[in-house]
Amino acid sequence: MNSESSNSRRDFLAKTGSLIAGSIFIHPVSEALNLWNKPGEKMKLALVGTGIRGTTMFGRDVMRVYKDQVEFVGLCDINEGRVKYAKTFIGVDCPTYTDCDQMLKEVRPDVLIVTTMDSTHNQFIIKGLEAGINVITEKPMTTDEVKCQNILDAERKSGKKVIVTFNYRYSPHRQKIYEILRAGEIGTITSVDFHWYLNTSHGADYFRRWHGYRDKSGTLLVHKSTHHFDLLNWWLDSDPVEVFAFGELEFYGKNGPYRGETCRSCTHKNECDFYWDVTKNEHLKNLYVENEQYDGYHRDGCVFREDINIYDKMAVQIKYKNKVQVSYSLTTYSPYEGYRIAFNGTKGRVEAWVKESQPWKVEPQDEIRLTKNFGESEIIVVPHGGGGHGGGDTRLKDKIFKDPSMADPWRQAAGTRDGAMSCLIGIAARNSIETGKPIKIKDLTDIPLAESGRGI
Numbered sequence: 001m002n003s004e005s006s007n008s009r010r011d012f013l014a015k016t017g018s019l020i021a022g023s024i025f026i027h028p029v030s031e032a033l034n035l036w037n038k039p040g041e042k043m044k045l046a047l048v049g050t051g052i053r054g055t056t057m058f059g060r061d062v063m064r065v066y067k068d069q070v071e072f073v074g075l076c077d078i079n080e081g082r083v084k085y086a087k088t089f090i091g092v093d094c095p096t097y098t099d100c101d102q103m104l105k106e107v108r109p110d111v112l113i114v115t116t117m118d119s120t121h122n123q124f125i126i127k128g129l130e131a132g133i134n135v136i137t138e139k140p141m142t143t144d145e146v147k148c149q150n151i152l153d154a155e156r157k158s159g160k161k162v163i164v165t166f167n168y169r170y171s172p173h174r175q176k177i178y179e180i181l182r183a184g185e186i187g188t189i190t191s192v193d194f195h196w197y198l199n200t201s202h203g204a205d206y207f208r209r210w211h212g213y214r215d216k217s218g219t220l221l222v223h224k225s226t227h228h229f230d231l232l233n234w235w236l237d238s239d240p241v242e243v244f245a246f247g248e249l250e251f252y253g254k255n256g257p258y259r260g261e262t263c264r265s266c267t268h269k270n271e272c273d274f275y276w277d278v279t280k281n282e283h284l285k286n287l288y289v290e291n292e293q294y295d296g297y298h299r300d301g302c303v304f305r306e307d308i309n310i311y312d313k314m315a316v317q318i319k320y321k322n323k324v325q326v327s328y329s330l331t332t333y334s335p336y337e338g339y340r341i342a343f344n345g346t347k348g349r350v351e352a353w354v355k356e357s358q359p360w361k362v363e364p365q366d367e368i369r370l371t372k373n374f375g376e377s378e379i380i381v382v383p384h385g386g387g388g389h390g391g392g393d394t395r396l397k398d399k400i401f402k403d404p405s406m407a408d409p410w411r412q413a414a415g416t417r418d419g420a421m422s423c424l425i426g427i428a429a430r431n432s433i434e435t436g437k438p439i440k441i442k443d444l445t446d447i448p449l450a451e452s453g454r455g456i
């Protein structure tokens, strides 16, 4: 970068920084999403769903970093072997349960963390709210429109709050895009091109697990794309109004050349590119393989199982209340992982090509290109944050556990409205594929749609 462009970048960063700082004072969301108002006292946590996410991100990692702020008072999972192992792995001394109602009654936590399979989130969010406590739930908030409405109703009735953990919002690169857009650098945003690629390792893994079934994950349009749709809603600061989509299953599932039940028991180990030995990872072996006797769940299911019924390529068109049009796609069998995004505006364009896996060298930083109509093009470099999901996981947990009253100038804390709006786009896309018709978001729940995504 030459000195002229680095000067203009400094001016630009200073400008966006002050604009964002100014917005702290007009933002009501962070107040509402502070789950804790007893500074000095430890937050009593109960967790339901002691799988990989529950034991690591919200289990062991929370105990390692926030043990002065929180304590676990109960762990629950439908699999009795897994929840016992989880207690040892997380390193806590609380009771374990297979019945969440019993846990809530006996241990009386301040907050319930929900990290179960997607299609069950609604049950536990509602149980927590009805027990009179705040809830932290993993994404997607839920998997269909009826469950979504039930969560909204339960929250309104309870007077308690639900945080939906959209960690993707917290990565420094995506935060910088938010700043650039909010600062008006490209004028009024008119359209977005957004294309996400999952590779034959991470992408294929969704087809090994429960995620391959529509009734459990809601399809990847809900399970995975909820992250991407939430980013869009947040970046664009508007509500989605209408969705049209196509989707097919044409690579995994019944399309495979051969199949078995699991990789471990398969006769095609030597010829299958997707062969994967779950027992090589000690934690995965202890979590899943050692506990198959309790629920029959195989973590290394064949990616070519005949009964997989989700899509592996998806294309979605979204129209927003502020008239922005989005073209989105998700491909699940790419040779590499990452995404391309471009925002087209009346005064220019912001774009990024984020590479998340080999074959390219994955740099410790990402770039954003900002190009003004009739003007210059500059590259803005954003270093990755430390920890999972580009630094997002750590920053999200700091806000929830370390300093819940922390200011939220980028509006990264998300509640049920944001949780609903993102999963409703995926649900609408799925309904559109199934009916061949465009789906209106307002027909799915009673949330009034707004020009601004904050409901104002």
Ligand SMILES: NC(=O)c1ccc[n+]([C@@H]2O[C@H](COP(=O)([O-])OP(=O)(O)OC[C@H]3O[C@@H](n4cnc5c(N)ncnc54)[C@H](O)[C@@H]3O)[C@@H](O)[C@H]2O)c1
Residues within 6 Å of the ligand: 048, 049, 050, 051, 052, 053, 054, 076, 077, 078, 079, 082, 115, 116, 117, 118, 120, 138, 139, 140, 165, 167, 223, 389
């Ligand atoms: N934000 C992110 O980046 C991110 C990353 C990974 C997972 N997740 C989310 O975390 C959640 C858990 O995913 P995971 O990868 O840990 O899956 P997992 O299969 O490892 O764990 C899910 C756990 O839920 C338990 N469970 C299922 N139904 C239950 C029920 N009715 N009652 C009690 N327990 C039940 C299972 O036995 C299992 O232990 C999912 O909702 C997923 O979307 C989010």
